Amino acid sequence: MNKLNQTPLQEVHGLGAARSKDLNALGIHSVSDLIEYFPFRYEDYRLRDLSLVEDGEKITVQAKVYSLPQVQRYGRNKSRMTCKMLVDEQHMITTVWFNRHFLKDRLIAGKEIILSGKWDRKRQTLTVSESEFPGSNAPQTGALQPVYSVGGSITQRWIRKIIQQALQQYSELITDPIPATYSQKHNLIPRKQAILFIHRPQDASDGTEARRRLVYEELFLFQLKLMIFRSMSRTKADGIQHEFESEDVRKFVRALPFQLTDSQKKVTAELLSDLRKSYSMNRLLQGDVGSGKTVVAATALYANFKSGYQGAMMVPTEILAEQHYQSLQELFEPYGLEIGLLVGSLTNKQRRDVLASLQSGLIDIVIGTHALIQEKVHFRNLGLVVTDEQHRFGVNQRSIFRHKGFNPDVLTMTATPIPRTLAITAFGDMDVSTLKELPKGRKEIKTYWVKHNLMERVLGFIQKELQAHRQAYVICPLIEESDKIDVQNAIDLHAQIQEVLSGYKVGLLHGRQPADEKEEVMSQFSENEVHVLVSTTVVEVGVNVPNATIMVIYDADRFGLSQLHQLRGRVGRGQDQSYCILIADPKSEIGKERMRSMTITNDGFEIARMDLELRGPGDFFGTKQSGMPEFRLADLAHDFEMLEMAREDAAELVRSDEFWTAAKYLPLRELLDKAQLMEKELD
Template identity: 40%
Template sequence: MTGRPEILFPLFAGLETLDGVGPKTAQLLTQSGTEAPRDVLFGLPYAVIDRRRRDTIQGADLPSTLTVEVTVGAHRPARNKGGAYRVHVEDAQTEFQLVFFHARGDYLKKVLPQGARRVVSGKLELFDGMAQMVHPDHMLPVESAGDIPEFEPVYHLTQGVTQKTAYKAARSALARAPKLAEWIDPSQIGREQWPNWFDAVTAAHNPLGADDVSPHAPARARLAYDEFFAHQVTLALARQRERKARGIVSVATGRLQSRVLADLPYKPTGAQMRAIDQITEDMASDARMNRLLQGDVGAGKTLVAFMALLVSVEAGGQGVMMAPTEILARQHLEGLRPLAESAGIVLEILTGRDKGAERRAKLEALQQGNIHILVGTHAVFQSDVAFRDLRLAIVDEQHRFGVRQRMELSEKGQGADVLVMTATPIPRSLALAQYGDMDVSVLDEKPPGRKPVKTAVISTERMQEVIAHLQRAIDEGRQCYWVCPLVDESEVSDLTAAEERFKRLRAVLGEGVVGLVHGQMPPADKDAAMKAFQEGQTKVLVATTVIEVGVNVPNASIMVIERAEIFGLAQLHQLRGRVGRGEADSTCLLMYQPPLTDGGRKRLEILRETEDGFRISETDLEMRGAGDLIGTAQSGLPKFRIADIERQAGLMATAQTDARALLAKDPKLTSDRGRAVRVLLWMMRQDQAIRLISVG
């Protein structure tokens, strides 16, 4: 499969091969991301205008777009420059006016000669009791009125391109749409009663009413599914390739796991046990594990991760756990230490700070197999770091760890199983789009003993009360986070907001009580400020959102979030999860600047109602859309032209199941359906997938 199949050539020709598209229009389209007739074909209309002809405008609900045959009457030119030029017309039952501004009278007299029959189509409105059609869209002699479509599709326009041009280009792209072999599973087509691809794309550009432009119209649902399916086939090919890279068989003996479970002061939740079983099973197979462990704040991911690491040690090998920052790596170390002591194994940390003799000693111990579990930052990936027998790599908190990075990780060729952990509950549809090549375990129960966090919504006008409340809490020996917003993208203002708040609180609460952390600080200062707070030297930590991920201070029981209305829901939920980790009752104060918009109020209320991260993220998705939820730029989310991740989540799940089933039967895509899928991948520009097939 060397290059694009010939049947698709017309769809990838130059834009100027389309009717009505000259060099200038082609340039405008290219700038907006439309590069070939294929893109015009996938730019479906978003609305439809009913231009069916009627005898009279009598009885129509105005304003509306109407098409009617009329006899042209008297012309009344404008009295002043730029005024209204009016033409009286009569249909079968009544009369109305055509109105033109900045009109050229001689032109209008030629197009609309008095006494002639014309078909006019346009928006008709009542103005001072008189029905008027201002600048009709069409005015044609009766014999050429067949050119007016009965239902006219309305396209999203690029600046400088008119509806007429867009319509013409779409017709022309449609004329070269090829008839393609079917790539969707026949039983799926039958169940949904979907048309074939050619009929679907034809129907989508010829809507016969509002229902036909809704995402649930059969033609549209089918085309959306094609996009999801092409994307999921790409992910499934990546997954197949990873699994084919022989995994290491690591069979648990339970020897170490049972010690840890016996020492735990609580019983693991059902969800934790389920995840541990799934991971243990994956690690015992010879296919490589590529699993996502999704758990809400405080759902007990650390225990599950440690149990997985123990499988690799029980099987005679080593495990590594990677965190994005040094401070998080140290925190994992603290969290795992008591568990490692129960199991009686050697746990060590490696970060960029390790230098000289100490670093050499650690590397030596790692290579000898004397370190069982290593916690570290990406320093673990440096070329001089060698394990004796690495069996499992756990990657923490990586939205920033897309399919491509996972493939690189596997290309280190060690065949180690991979577990990615995230504390951000991602709605299922997004998890499928972003992590569709992975198997997913979800921790959706809270371990016993975690206290709920009381959440209150409060106006910034009550700042004094909040500070007084804080003073009392500090006197009782409690600690507090105070989060300042990133006011805008320029880091300067983020800094000033945090520094101003820091100065104000320090003035009220006293020197040495308040610490400050923000994105501009050198890493060493940041670590020092975090450490002083962790050790309880400072009682209040003023911070921008750098504290969002991971940091654990059990004694902190108050979280104040300023301007909460400008944060994302998921982010607020993450921040709130920083408190409620110790013995004390915890509070989260969401401070907003009035007046609140309806959306802002609704978002803060859902936080007050629930601590269920999945429910919160579903609401977030409905309210903000997928791109915002994970920051489109770094989300690794594909750009779909027709499909809508938020409204068609069910289709995404079906596409994943189908893509995996197809590759299980036809891993090289050589069957008839497999070959049809190759054409789909070329049409959808899934270059990565095409490379995977050609090397596979």
């Protein structure tokens, strides 16, 4: 549609300068934009048989005026007009118009009229929203009508008319960028037909086929952009080509106190292969809570060390940094690696020593928080960066590491499972590895949903676990009382639980506490000096207390599914059976569905899929996620299969020599070039 991109709006008959400005405000600047301004739903104006219509449905019927209309006025300039109508020569109904008294003189006995509105079956009454007289050439009669996003002076009727006018003038210029091979492979209708159908379907199947064709195109072009960018970046030998002996890594893995799962072995092989390549690795490792991401990252860090380079691991909290520091020290002690810790709470002297050791190369692997990316931190030869819980860091923060060495390899990890097709889209410039298995012997967390009136029994259950020298979390959504949301708050709940469990120490943790106070509370909980931790969601990430066996989530319906799953993952880390108890009285169906979903599965990827369906991709990723594209038609919550199809096709096309040279692909290459898709990614 290159030519239509350059055709100004005012070339459309009946479209002047003033209305062109109104369309500009909607993001419509050319004829191409106008034709591709797709509806978001349809109104059904097809005539219906009243005997088949359910109560409350919106319907369209053709009727005859039976009696003179009666007008009642009330309030200021308000009116209610009623009139008897005969439908299909069978049904006598009452029709009601609000503030349409000007129609009174046109409602003549015996005159035909078409009415649309809400049907009250019990009262045999139609509340009219739209009406028209046959012969008035009004476009909605007897059809599915598109509904567009409009604003300002633009009405639905006008934009329908102007889009139809544009299609009448320019539909012959609509070109198809999708190679015929893929259109035939997936049985897609031609692009021109799809655009005509989506704006004016004759029936529901027209709209479905049109949407399917255009969604594929949208996803195919997006995936093609990603594939081209990836292909271009892979041709640049701008990274570190690590050299290490495979046998050294195998010995390291064999010496681990446990066997790797098949999933861990597969992902480890992918990472080691990346390290040996001449371009910079950029891989996302996602895995459910407890799936063993850290040991996979540790194996990559060991291979990086054996090839003569330093490694770094950045995590979101000091608690998590210290936990990784201790575990990696134990793991690497037999191999003589020097592990460093760089966090904000270090003394000035400790910090100076770590910085000097990093710069001189005395530290082989450093673990730290965002303190690692500060300007004064210099490495001797940084080769691999691991960022844990990557969504907690901004894109800019992660990219700073690129300048701390000679384009070091980057591995980002997350315990927030994302359906693979979405991960591929959201992190399109990354390769994606997924850990789906849990280590053998790990007991499944038992999850229960109870109402608030059972809180006393829940506290009794907690007490039994405490008597067995175990610990518990109690999570609630707010810190203090709120007039706006009637939910339990952490401060009040802490006081109540402390009173009931008076023989035990109950700690309090929330986001408004000073950092050193939070660290102290978590340290006490880790050492079993605090037996019950009442907390807001600050424990969602970065807490590993194997002795904790109970996770109670108060007002659980206030949380999203993925967040509930993350909180549940704080327990089940030891040998004892663990439990998650959801306390909620949800009023909405979505709230009830969340609770049911949590009790039927512990699979984080299944939870993520359910969460996506309930909330949609925008809420799923949150406003901080900069990688998610905005599509005109595609809905990533429901178009998974189409996304995967488009990705496979785009990958196949980019791998072929024909795509880069053959004349038949020239229009597609020009489209990508004119849209400056690659340049946007490379900037």
